[in-house]
Amino acid sequence: MSAGDDTGSREVRPDRRPLWRTVLTPRWFGLLLLALAIAAGMSAMGVWQLDVYHSKTAAATAKRAEGAPVPLQSLFSIDEGLPAKAVGRRVMVEGTWGRPADQLFIADRRQGSADGFWVVSPVMLSDSGGAVMVVRGWVPTVSDPAAAAPRGSVRLTGAVAASEAADSSGDAAKGRVLSSLRIPTIVHLVDYRLYDAFVIQSSVESGVVPSPAPAVVPPPAPPTDHAGLRNIAYAFQWWVFAAFTLWMWAKIVLDAHRDPNPESDQDTQPNPTSPDPPPAEASAESSAASSVADDQVEESVDSSGTVSA
Amino acid sequence: MTSPADPATSASSQPVTPAVRGALTRYRVIAYVVGVMLLLLVFVAMPLKYFADSPGAVNVIGPLHGFLYMVYLLATFDLFRRVRWSFPRLIMMALAGTIPFLSFYAERKTTHELLGH
Numbered sequence: 001m002s003a004g005d006d007t008g009s010r011e012v013r014p015d016r017r018p019l020w021r022t023v024l025t026p027r028w029f030g031l032l033l034l035a036l037a038i039a040a041g042m043s044a045m046g047v048w049q050l051d052v053y054h055s056k057t058a059a060a061t062a063k064r065a066e067g068a069p070v071p072l073q074s075l076f077s078i079d080e081g082l083p084a085k086a087v088g089r090r091v092m093v094e095g096t097w098g099r100p101a102d103q104l105f106i107a108d109r110r111q112g113s114a115d116g117f118w119v120v121s122p123v124m125l126s127d128s129g130g131a132v133m134v135v136r137g138w139v140p141t142v143s144d145p146a147a148a149a150p151r152g153s154v155r156l157t158g159a160v161a162a163s164e165a166a167d168s169s170g171d172a173a174k175g176r177v178l179s180s181l182r183i184p185t186i187v188h189l190v191d192y193r194l195y196d197a198f199v200i201q202s203s204v205e206s207g208v209v210p211s212p213a214p215a216v217v218p219p220p221a222p223p224t225d226h227a228g229l230r231n232i233a234y235a236f237q238w239w240v241f242a243a244f245t246l247w248m249w250a251k252i253v254l255d256a257h258r259d260p261n262p263e264s265d266q267d268t269q270p271n272p273t274s275p276d277p278p279p280a281e282a283s284a285e286s287s288a289a290s291s292v293a294d295d296q297v298e299e300s301v302d303s304s305g306t307v308s309a
Numbered sequence: 310m311t312s313p314a315d316p317a318t319s320a321s322s323q324p325v326t327p328a329v330r331g332a333l334t335r336y337r338v339i340a341y342v343v344g345v346m347l348l349l350l351v352f353v354a355m356p357l358k359y360f361a362d363s364p365g366a367v368n369v370i371g372p373l374h375g376f377l378y379m380v381y382l383l384a385t386f387d388l389f390r391r392v393r394w395s396f397p398r399l400i401m402m403a404l405a406g407t408i409p410f411l412s413f414y415a416e417r418k419t420t421h422e423l424l425g426h
């Protein structure tokens with residue numbers, strides 16, 4: 001179908017004019033403006049679909065952090081790894097505080113403009129025989145009175161957080177102050193099973209509320225919840241359509257430019273079997289085609305493929 | 310046009326060369342596929358989404374129809390260049406792929422014009 005395989009018969013045509021003159025004729029220039037307008041509209045539709053994707057994603061991401069708290073055990077079990085869809089969810093944890101000796105600190109944590117530590121304490125879960133590590137809050141120093149480990153039963157709410165990615169394989173040797181929040185490190189420091197997640201405590205619903213209490217740590221931003229991937233596909237399709245519109249214009253103009261006079265080697269032969277009809281007819285067009293501007297679409301859109309294929 | 314009486318090209322003065330025939334076949338296949346996809350999208354997937362709150366089918370068929378429609382446009386344009394249709398005809402045939410049932414009609418009409426059956 002390509003127009004590049006034209007036969008040499010067109011090269012000898014005497015009235016060959018530069019491509020830009022073909023483009024600047026009212027017909028093809030007007031069609032160019034039309035194609036540009038359509039392509040611009042299609043591009044705008046693509047941008048609109050991309051916006052839809054962004055707002056859907058933002059809504060889905062926010063919805064995850066806004067849902068009512070559910071029991072941690074209902075999201076996943078202590079035997080599983082942390083599922084991605086649980087990260088950022090608000091959960092309830094019910095149990096008893098673990099041994100004070102199992103309390104940990106995570107160093108180099110900023111709260112506002114101050115450097116300090118996160119206090120991480122295990123809650124022994126009522127039903128599963130294991131524990132979950134709860135980030136109780138922030139203290140300026142390890143010896144701060146608010147860091148004193150609580151005791152007794154507790155019911156608290158918080159947000160699920162995943163282990164940090166930073167490698168801290170040497171952390172286990174450092175005692176009670178670690179440099180990153182990682183279950184793989186902490187699991188070696190306790191002699192019970194641990195949930196593969198942290199709960200960033202937001203409030204204590206029942207149980208002893210220590211006074212003074214560590215400052216509440218804001219929950220980490222929930223991971224982006226990609227919603228509306230269909231709209232991404234639509235956006236790209238609109239842009240492809242926009243490019244296709246311009247490509248069609250170029251193709252049509254090139255066809256017309258190569259062969260403004262269909263009488264030279266046109267394929268208007270009624271013979272359905274011959275792929276290469278000899279030039280014979282279309283005398284009606286030949287007289288009209290002497291004028292520069294009147295190349296009709298029907299004449300000028302040369303189906304070169306029928307000649308060459 | 311000096312088209313002698315040729316029963317095979319009843320409504321058209323165009324010759325049906327093998328190249329045109331090939332382009333027509335490609336067009337007919339993709340027109341049929343796009344038409345079926347559009348029917349599935351409009352009459353199955355979209356009711357599922359808006360009445361049964363189950364957007365899964367739209368999420369698959371929607372973009373799929375979009376990409377197949379690109380192929381439809383390519384095939385239509387290819388055929389348009391070979392048989393030298395008028396420009397409005399190209400626009401109408403492109404739009405026919407976006408309206409339920411119309412692509413089937415356009416395909417029948419085009420085939421009839423070019424092949425006479």
